[in-house]
Amino acid sequence: MGKTAIILGATGLTGGLLLEQLLIDNRYQKIILFSRKTCGITHDKIEEHLVDLLNLKAQKDKFIADEVFCCIGSTKAKTPNEENYLEIDFGIPVMAAQLCKENNIQTFIVISALGADKHSKLFYNRTKGRMEEAVLLEKITNTYILQPALISGNRSEKRMGEDVAKIFMKLVNPFLLGSLSKYKSxxxxxxxxxxxxxxxxxxxxxxxxxxxxxxxxxxx
Structure with missing residues (x-):
């Protein structure tokens, strides 16, 4: 019998690509999506729930799977209010981890960021660092935290500052060698x-x- 996976953030760039991979992966029988809007894909494997992700706890009875992938993330441009940003980038992943613990889900994989540090003076890095700490406190058996540098690729919405950074990193990437390679986009x-x-x-x-x-x- 195939596995069941939960994806949070399947309508985003990375989450959408992850969904595509799981749909063609024979190890997976069901992909449960919790999203604010539909992914727009009809498939026998998909079970989609359009919900308020800020109230994810209300979905506890449906939050049943072998593993959970959390691809949730906002930006300062999209969410300039720090309180709202905290609710998204801290609140959603941490609540997802808590539900994993409560429902005995053994694998939780979340996207954070390079530079995550709960003591950072930068709000973005500090939020990611606090999120990582809170997730690890749940002591889920298989917890993995991905810390990418700048994420390349074409998003559906335009992000001026990010687009400029991508051009810069494309020029710089070849020179980031050895211990500096983790800074490559x-x-x-x-x-x-x-x-x-x-x-x-x-x-x-x-x-x-x-x-x-x-x-x-x-x-x-």
Missing amino acids: VHPINIASCMVFLANNLYPEVRIPSDEIKKLATNK
Whole structure:
């Protein structure tokens, strides 16, 4: 019997690519989506729930799976209010981890960011660091935290600052070698593939930076 996976954020860039991979992966029988809007895909494997993700706890009875992939993330441009940003980038992943613990889901994989640090002076990095700490406190058996640098790829919405950064990183990437390779930008297809690998293989590290994301992506 195939596995059941939950994806949070399947309508986003990385989450959408992850969904595509799981739909063609014979190891998975059902993909449960919790989203604010529909992914727009009709498939026998998909069970879609359009819900308020800020009240994810209300979905506890439906939050049943072998593994959970959390691809939730906002930006300062999309969510300038820090309180709202905290509800999304901290609140949703942490509640998902709590539901995993309560429902005995053994695998939780979440996207964070390079530079996550609960003591950082930068609100974005501090939020990610606090999120990571809170997730790890749930002590889910197989917890993996992906820490990509800048995520490349084409999003449906325009992000001016991010687009400029992508152009810059495309020029700089070839010079980031050795210990600096973790600062290279990473394509979302690599993040999605890495998540699939981690869900189906034991791995000794909890936090996975960009250079490791790319290596593991080739092994899925």
